Amino acid sequence: MMKSFRDRLPAPAGQRHDLSPWSVLKQSMGKELTRITMPVVFNEPLSFLQRMTENAEYYPLLVQANNSDDPVNRMELVTAFIVSTLSSNLDRLNKPFNPLLGETYELQREDYKIVCEQVSHHPPISALHMESPSVIFEANLCPKLRFSGTQIIIKPEGRMSLTLKRLQETYSWSHVNCVVHNILVGKLWFEQNGQMHISCKQSSLQASIKFKPAGSDQRDLHRFEGHIIDGDERKIRCVFGKWTEYLKVAPYHDLDHSPRRTSEGPRKMYAKLNRLTQSLTVGSSPAGKSSSAEDDNLVHPDWRLLWEANKRPEHSKDHYNFTMFAVALNELPEGDELQRLPRTDCRFRPDIRKLEEGDLDGAALEKSRLEEQQRERRKALKKEGKQWEPLWFKETPEGSWAFTGQYWKREFSAAPEIF
Ligand SMILES: CC(C)CCC[C@@H](C)[C@H]1CC[C@H]2[C@@H]3CC=C4C[C@@H](O)CC[C@]4(C)[C@H]3CC[C@]12C
DSSP states (O other): OOOOOOSSOSSOOOOOTTOOHHHHHGGGTTOOGGGOOOOGGGEEEEEHHHHHHGGGGGTHHHHHHHHOSOHHHHHHHHHHHHHHTTGGGTTOOSEEEOOOTTOEEEEEETTEEEEEEEEETTTTEEEEEEEOSSEEEEEEEEEEEEEETTEEEEEEESOEEEEETTTTEEEEEOOOEEEEEOSSSSOOEEEEEEEEEEEETTTOOEEEEEEOOOOTTOTTTTEEEEEEEOTTSOEEEEEEEETTTEEEEEEOOOTTTOTTHHHHHHHHHHHHHHHHHHHHHTTTSHHHHHHHHHHHHHHOTTOEEEEEOOOOOTTGGGTTTOOHHHHTTTOOOOHHHHHTSOTTBGGGOHHHHHHHTTOHHHHHHHHHHHHHHHHHHHHHHHHTTOOOOOSSEEEOTTSOEEEOSGGGGOOOTTOOOOO
């Protein structure tokens, strides 16, 4: 029988009334993410470690990729997976809790298992390892925040890599920036911005995708567009869509060289013309927006849909805009499953627990207690001239963090008391 998880949080989110993020953030100019302290009303009841595991929501795309015998199709599916990892960010404008040093999180779903650990506090580095019969997925994440005018620009640094096990094929990619708008006044909103490169060492295929700014009329809100490129730098596929909704792929037809020129030419021209006149006459009306998607389909009549975002739960708006996947992440398991978790697991953090129960004051108290305790531990270590050693990941000579594999032996007696 399929295991079932909770479909809502125990309590709706607290209201932040008119408290603007700026009133708090102005003291944090130029600071690292972990040095910014904000009132808990700005938090969501998840640790950043839990938030990272949301990458796995569309895991079945990876199984599909691993089973495919066509390298281009594998690249298409991996690209779809990578774009899908961004989708849960839509409207998630509360800050996940900064993990304490040594905090861990584990997640086992379908046929995969994930371990995350906070391996460094300054700078904040979170490490993730995911393994299944089909794939190994590793991520190191160190988000850097910069304030600029009325927006926050988040530069996620760190290495991402994926291995499809059947053919031992490896993929790596870069992050794009995300921008939180309107931190002074108005409604907060969020966009992904910049160029992403995905490359596969063995097949020499690459994907290059541009996440577009919304533009003044919001016509390109959440849109991305790009190509899959072969080892000779030739474009072979177009990929496009909205990172919040879907990804489509279509063959690339070079207007000058394609044998389909005659049949495609007029259609493309028509689409372009159509787009031009639409943008002239409709402008920023909602009709103008939807027609942009229609144009895409006209320009690429032979598109295929590779990924579509799951619907958010009904009560998502009152629950921090969580996806169904996110809702279940902080659920406490029962019986044996609970017994075998290490005491460093996020699910035991009292501040996160209190926030999800709607107890804001309790959460705030616990949060400052934990942070104070962490400072004390840090001082004590320093006095002894020691350095913090993560338990489950080791730093490599290249400066990234590799999973040691020991976690799954489940010998947690050495796990520190951090909550
Ligand atoms: C109160 C306000 C304005 C501050 C809120 C800051 C929130 C929205 C920020 C803080 C850290 C950010 C995350 C940092 C790193 C990544 C990895 C990247 O690949 C996707 C975006 C993602 C997951 C960011 C999403 C937005 C984020 C959660």
